[in-house]
Amino acid sequence: MEAACRRCRSSIRLALVTLAAAALLMAAAAVAALSDAEASDIARRQMLSLRERNGELPNDFEFDIHVDVTFANEHLRRAYAALQAWRRAIYSDPKNFTGGWVGADVCSYFGVTCTQALDDPKITVVAGVDLNGGDIAGYLPAELGLMSDLAFFHINSNRFCGIIPKSFNRLALLHELDVSNNRFVGAFPDVVLQIPVLKYLDIRFNDFDGALPPQLFEKDLDAIFVNSNRFVGSIPDNFGNSTATVVVLANNAFIGCIPRSIGRMADTLDELVLLNNRLDGCIPPEITDLGNTTVVDVSGNALAGTLPEGLVNMTKLEQLDVSRNQLAGAVLERVCKLPTLVNFSFAHNFFSVEPAACVPSEDKPVVLDDSGNCLGSGRPEQKPSPVCAPVLAHPVDCRTNVCSAGPNPPRPTYTPSPKRQMPSPPKTMHVVSRGIMEPHNHHQFLQASNAGAGWMKPRAGTPRSAEER
Numbered sequence: 301m302e303a304a305c306r307r308c309r310s311s312i313r314l315a316l317v318t319l320a321a322a323a324l325l326m327a328a329a330a331v332a333a334l335s336d337a338e339a340s341d342i343a344r345r346q347m348l349s350l351r352e353r354n355g356e357l358p359n360d361f362e363f364d365i366h367v368d369v370t371f372a373n374e375h376l377r378r379a380y381a382a383l384q385a386w387r388r389a390i391y392s393d394p395k396n397f398t399g400g401w402v403g404a405d406v407c408s409y410f411g412v413t414c415t416q417a418l419d420d421p422k423i424t425v426v427a428g429v430d431l432n433g434g435d436i437a438g439y440l441p442a443e444l445g446l447m448s449d450l451a452f453f454h455i456n457s458n459r460f461c462g463i464i465p466k467s468f469n470r471l472a473l474l475h476e477l478d479v480s481n482n483r484f485v486g487a488f489p490d491v492v493l494q495i496p497v498l499k500y501l502d503i504r505f506n507d508f509d510g511a512l513p514p515q516l517f518e519k520d521l522d523a524i525f526v527n528s529n530r531f532v533g534s535i536p537d538n539f540g541n542s543t544a545t546v547v548v549l550a551n552n553a554f555i556g557c558i559p560r561s562i563g564r565m566a567d568t569l570d571e572l573v574l575l576n577n578r579l580d581g582c583i584p585p586e587i588t589d590l591g592n593t594t595v596v597d598v599s600g601n602a603l604a605g606t607l608p609e610g611l612v613n614m615t616k617l618e619q620l621d622v623s624r625n626q627l628a629g630a631v632l633e634r635v636c637k638l639p640t641l642v643n644f645s646f647a648h649n650f651f652s653v654e655p656a657a658c659v660p661s662e663d664k665p666v667v668l669d670d671s672g673n674c675l676g677s678g679r680p681e682q683k684p685s686p687v688c689a690p691v692l693a694h695p696v697d698c699r700t701n702v703c704s705a706g707p708n709p710p711r712p713t714y715t716p717s718p719k720r721q722m723p724s725p726p727k728t729m730h731v732v733s734r735g736i737m738e739p740h741n742h743h744q745f746l747q748a749s750n751a752g753a754g755w756m757k758p759r760a761g762t763p764r765s766a767e768e769r
């Protein structure tokens with residue numbers, strides 16, 4: 301904590317007394333990633349602050365407010381207490397987002413949005429917080445649960461450490477939670493499952509670990525982004541109970557089968573992104589029930605067997621990526637001719653039969669990639685036959701195939717320790733701007749993400765809810 305604090309104080313002092321050039325230098329230094337020790341120190345500070353109340357807020361929670369400050373209503377008084385507690389939990393704010401967070405007029409604070417209360421148009425309340433891209437280091441204090449009027453909470457691309465406090469279960473109106481691209485740790489934050497009206501859950505690019513709780517797929521969410529953490533275990537069997545339109549589990553360490561319940565998502569699922577995990581077994585035939593899904597990416601796993609014939613029924617597919625698995629047999633002609641398909645990669649598998657419709661060609665409306673397979677000398681960049689022969693000699697029978705996953709490991713309990721090794725967060729320069737297509741509402745964002753691999757990158761903007769205007 302000392303290091304982080306010192307840096308924060310000295311950066312403010314310096315910037316106040318020096319010329320622009322010096323301030324710039326200082327800012328450049330402050331933007332450097334937190335060291336593991338600093339992240340761990342901040343997390344420990346949070347633990348100390350949360351321990352008193354076990355991270356929860358008692359209903360009669362009292363807070364200190366300077367007697368001179370008066371508020372238009374009780375909601376704003378509570379928001380003030382929350383924002384001041386948060387400000388005290390911030391150790392570095394290189395862009396000075398919170399420098400003006402003083403005084404009773406919380407609606408004038410940078411990043412704070414106020415509107416009329418839903419249940420009482422005569423009073424003004426804090427409906428949202430957006431500190432995206434602030435590069436702020438600190439933690440989330442339990443007092444944030446006092447902001448019970450929040451509809452959105454967006455803090456992506458900062459350096460917040462520790463956990464999501466249990467008191468977030470008091471955010472009864474919260475629709476959008478975006479804590480992506482920070483340094484959050486520990487088990488999946490179960491508290492988000494208790495936020496009653498949450499629709500958009502984005503915890504990607506953090507250091508969460510352990511297994512996913514099955515309840516995640518029982519919750520009435522529109523979007524689930526948990527990619528680029530360190531989640532393990534198998535995907536819960538009730539996966540298909542989810543009503544989300546976008547589900548991104550990419551870049552974790554999930555094992556076992558793609559759950560057969562997946563077909564139950566047919567009415568709602570638009571994009572399914574499971575790439576770069578350790579999933580095995582055959583692609584379940586039930587996936588082909590997803591008749592309205594436009595993006596399926598299961599690349600970079602250990603899937604075996606043949607492509608399910610039913611893929612030809614996925615008539616809305618635009619992007620299909622099964623590359624970098626151990627699939628074999630024939631690529632299906634009718635899949636390559638699906639009406640809206642624009643990109644189909646089956647590269648780096650063991651496919652040995654390729655119909656003419658699937659051969660990559662500039663003349664085709666579909667981008668196809670067949671490299672790294674067992675298609676023989678007629679196609680460039682194929683695997684050598686000694687690599688292909690043993691796999692082709694022992695085809696996997698998907699009718700009897702079983703996957704490898706056993707029971708999930710116990711969920712981790714997190715205790716910060718300075719010795720804990722945490723990987724560096726994605727570098728700031730990877731924050732490729734989605735700002736160009738800065739969406740104005742949720743649905744536009746979800747459609748925009750069809751355009752490609754946008755969900756793979758932390759982004760500068762978050763979908764704007766209708767409430768936010």
Ligand SMILES: *[C@@H]1O[C@H](CO)[C@@H](O)[C@H](O)[C@H]1NC(C)=O
Nearest residue numbers: 311312315316396398399400
């Ligand atoms: C931060 O912002 C506050 C309020 O806008 C301002 O008074 C202060 O000088 C700023 N600090 C720096 C270091 O720019």
Ligand SMILES: *[C@@H]1O[C@H](CO)[C@@H](O)[C@H](O)[C@H]1NC(C)=O
Nearest residue numbers: 514515518537538540541542
């Ligand atoms: C998933 O949905 C099915 C059918 O609606 C239901 O029987 C089952 O209990 C659900 N799973 C869980 C874990 O709640």
Ligand SMILES: *[C@@H]1O[C@H](CO)[C@@H](O)[C@H](O)[C@H]1NC(C)=O
Nearest residue numbers: 565566567568589590591592
């Ligand atoms: C696709 O969506 C339409 C309309 O939204 C719906 O009627 C249909 O049942 C869906 N198809 C599948 C396979 O769920």
Ligand SMILES: *[C@@H]1O[C@H](CO)[C@@H](O)[C@H](O)[C@H]1NC(C)=O
Nearest residue numbers: 588608609610611612613614
């Ligand atoms: C495609 O869907 C139809 C209608 O549900 C079904 O009869 C047919 O068997 C499916 N095709 C394949 C190849 O599974």
Ligand SMILES: *[C@@H]1O[C@H](CO)[C@@H](O)[C@H](O)[C@H]1NC(C)=O
Nearest residue numbers: 597620621643644645667752
């Ligand atoms: C097609 O998909 C692959 C893999 O998903 C991707 O790397 C490539 O950029 C895509 N190409 C086009 C033209 O969209």
